[in-house]
Amino acid sequence: MIWTFAIAILLLLIGSAFFSSSETALTAASRAKLRNRADKGDTGAETALRVSRDSDRLIGAILLGNNVMNILSASLATALFTALFGSSGVAMATMVMTVLVLIFAEVLPKSYAIANPESLASLVARPMSIVMRVLSPIVMVVRAIVRAILSLFGLESDPSKNMFSVHEEIAGALSIGTESGAVDKEDRDRLLGALDLGSRTVDEIMKHRSEIQMIDGDLPPAAMLETVLTSPHTRLPLYRNERENVIGVIHAKDVLRAVHRSAYDGKGDPADAVRDFDVMAVAMKPYFVPDTTSLDEQMREFLKRRTHFALVVDEYGSLRGLITLEDIIEEIVGEIADEHDTEAGHDLKPGPNGEYLIDGAMTIRDLNRALDWNLPDDEANTVAGLVIHMAQSIPAQGLVFSFHGYRFEVVTRKENRITKLRIRPLDPGPSRLNG
Structure with a gap:
């Protein structure tokens, strides 16, 4: 009888260790690594992915099985020690089973599962799926009771609300x-x-309309050609009467090809090629996009249309700015500059007191990326816009503000624009706003 009880307790402890290790392995295993294993032909990893998908049923089955094993093993140990040692056997059984369960049924299997979650998850997935099917009716009843109790307190238990986020x-x-x-x-x-x-839209990274270099369609051809040659940009919007009235987009190569073809076609004086140049003959139809378009969608549109340039408009059709494929790529790889890029950003270098001189038009995202800061960009896209939002006004030159753990000093202001700011982190403390 003693050996029968001992063997039963040992088997129950092994069962408890199985449930404990399964719980840790199936919850700690990386779904990405399991998917990689499954793609390589590991059927156990595929089963682990399927089993862990229904986390509610999985945890219910594990907890039910684990508790049954632990309670039953403790009951058998109590009966065995009571038969051997009388009334003192209860205390002895409690101490012995506490040590055995803690070491061999909890700490040891879970420690191994944490060290090898994917491998162990692949091994226990099949037997665990069988256990889930066998215990499914009981688990469903337990889940119904739990949800009913939670509903009495106005709480909900919906595992679908906490889905895995890649x-x-x-x-x-x-x-x-x-x-x-x-x-x-x-x-x-x-x-x-x-x-x-x-999750980001084109209006967050577009070049504002005030910074767009454009060409007046009523200029003489020679002046247009000179503007194209001196511009650092290869594509320039063409407008007539007012900047809002964009009638086309010209490409520097198209302009030069047209002038060269006219000058050397052998039908006239090459000197007349520039004078008779018709810019509308080479202008492309402008491509307008809403300012709410997401960046990934706009990148796909650029690739599909085989174009790199788009004008951004708001809901009323008013021009807000422009965006290029390079602007979107820069959000991934960082600033891209060439020998003609006069607006290329420079490395931010701290001053004597740890402050940085920042262009007001610099985006908050670029600043956070460059300096590994965490300024919020929910209410504004640029650093100047953040200061204006927090100050609820356009601050004058020389004013100093402190908020979000940083000190902002308005260095220069031109008309209604903050052009330069000096920023440095503050010592840890409560956020405040001074002016």
Whole structure:
């Protein structure tokens, strides 16, 4: 009888260890790694993915099985020790089973599962799926009772509200990897930039209309040609009467090809080629996009249309700015500059007190990326816009503000625009606004 009880307790402890390790392995295993294993032909990983998809049933079956094993083993141990040692056997059984369950049924199997989650998940997935089917009726009853009790307190239990988020999983892994030194900051920024394209719109990165270089369609051909040649841009919007009235977009190569063809066609004086040049003959139809278009959608449109240039308009059709394919790519790889790029950004270097001189038109996202800061960009896209939003006015030159853990000083202001700011982090403390 003693050996029968001992063997039964041992088997129950093994069963408890199985449920404990299964719980840790199936919840801690990376779904991405399991998917990679499944794609390579690991059927156990495929089963693990299927089993862990219904997390509510899985946890219910595991907890039910684990508790049955632990309670039954404790009951048998109590009966055995009571028969052997009398009334003192209860205390002895409690101490012995506490040690055995803690070490062999909880800590040991869970420690191994944490160290090898994907491998163990592939092994336990098949038997765990059988257990889930067998215990399914009991689990359903338990779940119904739990939801009924929670509903009495106005609470809900809906596992579908906490679905696995690939974006959050990758972003969290990248942040942890950067903190540990396993992932470079530049690699993290590029990957996060690519992930965020779907949640960002063109109005966040477009060049504002006040900064767009445009050509007046009523200018003499010689003046137009000179503007095209001196511009650092290859594509320029063409307008007539007012800048809102965009009638086309000209490409520098198209202009030069047309002038060259006219000058050397052998039908007239090459000197007349510029004078008789008709810009509308080479102008492309302008491509307008709404300012609410997401960046990934706009990138697909650029690739599908085989164009790199679009004018951004608001809901009323008014011109707001322009966006290029290069602007979107820069959100992934960072600033792209060439020998003709006069607006290329410079490396931000701290001053004596740790402050940075920032262009007011610099986007908050670019500043956060460059300096690894965490300024909010919910209410404004640019640094100047953030200061104006927080101050609820257009501050005068020389004013100093402190908010979100940073000190902002307005260095220069031109008309209604803040052009230069000096920013530095504050010592940790409560956020405040002074002016």
